[in-house]
Amino acid sequence: MSLQEYTINDQDVDEWLPWGGLVRESVVKNKDDSFFGVIAYVPYPKKDDKKIKYREYRKGWVIWTEKQHREGEDRCYLIVCWNPFYRMTHIAENALGAASVSESEAALYFEKELSSIAKDLSKVTTCKVLAYQDVIDFLAFSLSLGDEKITMPEVPLYLDVLLSQDLQVEFLENGLAINHKQLLVFTPLSIPSMSIMNILYQAFEKVPYRYVQRLLLFDQKSAEADLNKYMDKWCSGRKYVKNALKADLLSNLNGYYSNNFFFLLDEENYQKVDHYCRNIMETLGLSYVVESYNLKDVWWGSLAGIFRANINPLVTGFDCLDDLLVHPTEENTTSIEIGGTEPNVQT
Numbered sequence: 001m002s003l004q005e006y007t008i009n010d011q012d013v014d015e016w017l018p019w020g021g022l023v024r025e026s027v028v029k030n031k032d033d034s035f036f037g038v039i040a041y042v043p044y045p046k047k048d049d050k051k052i053k054y055r056e057y058r059k060g061w062v063i064w065t066e067k068q069h070r071e072g073e074d075r076c077y078l079i080v081c082w083n084p085f086y087r088m089t090h091i092a093e094n095a096l097g098a099a100s101v102s103e104s105e106a107a108l109y110f111e112k113e114l115s116s117i118a119k120d121l122s123k124v125t126t127c128k129v130l131a132y133q134d135v136i137d138f139l140a141f142s143l144s145l146g147d148e149k150i151t152m153p154e155v156p157l158y159l160d161v162l163l164s165q166d167l168q169v170e171f172l173e174n175g176l177a178i179n180h181k182q183l184l185v186f187t188p189l190s191i192p193s194m195s196i197m198n199i200l201y202q203a204f205e206k207v208p209y210r211y212v213q214r215l216l217l218f219d220q221k222s223a224e225a226d227l228n229k230y231m232d233k234w235c236s237g238r239k240y241v242k243n244a245l246k247a248d249l250l251s252n253l254n255g256y257y258s259n260n261f262f263f264l265l266d267e268e269n270y271q272k273v274d275h276y277c278r279n280i281m282e283t284l285g286l287s288y289v290v291e292s293y294n295l296k297d298v299w300w301g302s303l304a305g306i307f308r309a310n311i312n313p314l315v316t317g318f319d320c321l322d323d324l325l326v327h328p329t330e331e332n333t334t335s336i337e338i339g340g341t342e343p344n345v346q347t
Contacts, residue, residue, distance in 0.1 A: 013164040018305050019139065021157030025131040027111050028159065028305065035107060036062075036081035036305045037114040037129060038138050043076055044125035046194065046327040051320050053120040054252060057217040060085050060094040062307045063255075065324045067211040068138075069204065070146045076326045077130075077138060079304045080117060082110050124322070132156065139163055142303055145208050145264040147179050174292040176299055182270050184263040185291035185298055186277050191259070191316075196284060198329045200261075203280050207273055210262040212302040213324050215255040216311065223254035223315045230314045251317030258310055260291070260298055 018030040026037050057063075064079035084092040090103040101109045114129055121127045130138060133152045140150045140163055150163055170177040177183065192200070201211075218226060227246060235241040265273055274290070281288045291298050294310070301310025318324060 013143075013167060013169045014160040016300070017160035017164060017303070019159035019163065021155075021159055022132065022135065023107050024111050026114060026129045026135065027107050028135065029107060030305050031160070032083070033106075034081060034083040034305065034307075035110040036079055037110070038135055038304065039078040039080070039114070039118045039121060039127055039129050040134070040138075041076055041078060041121055041127035041325070042125050043074075043326040043328055045329075046322055050124050051322050052124060054320060055096060055117070055120075056219060057253070058094045058096065058219045059217065059222050061096075061217045063215045063217065063321070063324065064302075064304055065213045065326070066142070066302075066304075067201075067326055068141050068145075069201075069210075070141075070208045072205070074201075074326075078117075078121065078127075078321075078325065080114055081305055081307060082113070083307065136163070139304065142210065143167060144178055145210065145262070147181075147264070171296060174295060176296055178264055181264045181266050183295065183299060184265055184270060184274055184277075185295050186261040186263075186281065187289045187291055187298065188259060188261075188281075189287040189289060191257075192286060194327050195329050196286070197326075199284065200280065204261070204277075207263060210302070211259070212262065213257070213259040214301060214307075214310075215253070215257050215316075215318070215324065216307055217253070217255040218315060220250075220254065223250055223317070226313070227315045249317055250315065251319050253318040253321060253323075254315050256311055256313060257316040258298070258301060258312060260302055262299070262302065 018032055018034070020029045020031045023029040028036050030036070060083040062081040062083070064077075064081070066077045066079065068075045068077070082094075084101070084103070084106050085094045086103055087093055092101040092103070092106060092109075095101040095109065096113060099109065118127055118129045136150050136152045136156070136159075139159070140148050143163055144167060148163075148166060153162065168177075168179050175182060227249060231242060231246060234245065261277070263273055263277075278290070297310045300306050
C-alpha cells in the first residue's frame with residue numbers, strides 16, 4: 001500500500017487554499033465545509049444616525065473588509081464567512097439568532113443570511129452580492145493584485161486549482177513572491193482614524209494595493225471569557241488596574257482583529273515603495289511593522305475564507321460594522337508632505 005497520493009507539497013498553493021466551489025451562485029463552499037460570500041459596496045459618509053443594522057454574531061463567523069486599488073480605481077468589499085459547528089445530530093449550533101439549520105440546508109441558509117446582510121447595508125449605501133464571475137474576479141485580484149484574469153468555467157468547482165494554476169508562487173525564507181514580484185506588507189499597530197486612512201489611500205494612489213481588515217467574531221459572553229483568560233495574570237493583586245485596562249476593549253462587535261496593506265512589486269519598485277511607505281507612516285506618527293517573519297501567515301489570513309491563519313489575541317471591540325468599512329471624509333487630507341518621490345507603479 002502506498003500513501004504517495006496523499007503527500008502534500010508545501011510549495012503548491014492549491015494545497016493550502018481552502019476554496020472548493022460555488023455551490024450556489026453567490027456562495028463559495030470551502031474544503032472544510034465552511035462558506036463565504038462577497039458583497040461589493042460604495043464607500044459612504046459615516047453618520048451616527050445612519051448605521052448598518054446590528055447583528056449578534058457568534059463564534060464561527062468571520063468578517064473581512066477589503067479595498068482593492070489599481071489604476072486609479074477603488075473597489076470595496078465586505079466578505080462574510082461562516083464555519084458551522086455541527087452537533088452529533090448534524091444541526092449547526094452557531095447559526096445566527098434562534099435558527100436551527102441542518103447540514104443539508106447550510107448553504108441555502110448562509111445564502112439567505114448573506115442577502116439579509118446586504119439588505120441591511122443597502123439602507124446606507126449602494127451594494128450588491130457578487131455572483132459567479134464577479135466572485136472569481138475578486139478572488140483572482142486577492143491572489144495576484146491584478147496580474148491574473150480568470151474566466152469562470154461552466155462548472156465552477158476546484159477553485160483552489162483554477163485560481164492558482166497559472167501563478168508562480170515562491171515561498172521565500174521570510175517573504176513571498178508571486179509571478180516574480182515580491183510581496184510587501186505593512187501592518188499598522190493601531191486602528192487609524194478615518195481621516196488618517198484617507199491620507200494613506202491618497203498617498204498610495206499610484207501604487208496597486210489591497211487593504212484588508214479581518215475580525216474573527218465572538219458573541220458577547222465568549223468575548224468576555226476570552227479576554228478574562230488572556231488577561232488573567234495581568235496586574236496581580238491590583239484588580240482595579242486590570243479593570244481599568246480592559247474597560248473599553250469590548251463593544252457590540254468583538255473579535256480578533258488584524259489590518260494590513262499589501263503591495264506586489266517588481267525588483268525595480270520594491271525598495272522605492274518600501275522607503276516611501278515608511279516615510280508616510282513615520283510622518284503620520286503611526287506605529288507599524290514591515291512584515292517579514294510573519295509575512296506568509298499574514299498573507300494567508302488576508303484571503304477570504306482562510307480564518308485559521310494569523311490569529312492574534314487580544315479581543316478587540318467595535319461599536320458597529322460601519323467602523324470596519326471605507327468612508328470618505330470632507331477633511332483636507334492633501335496637506336501632508338512626504339519625503340522622497342511618490343512612486344508610480346504601472347501594472
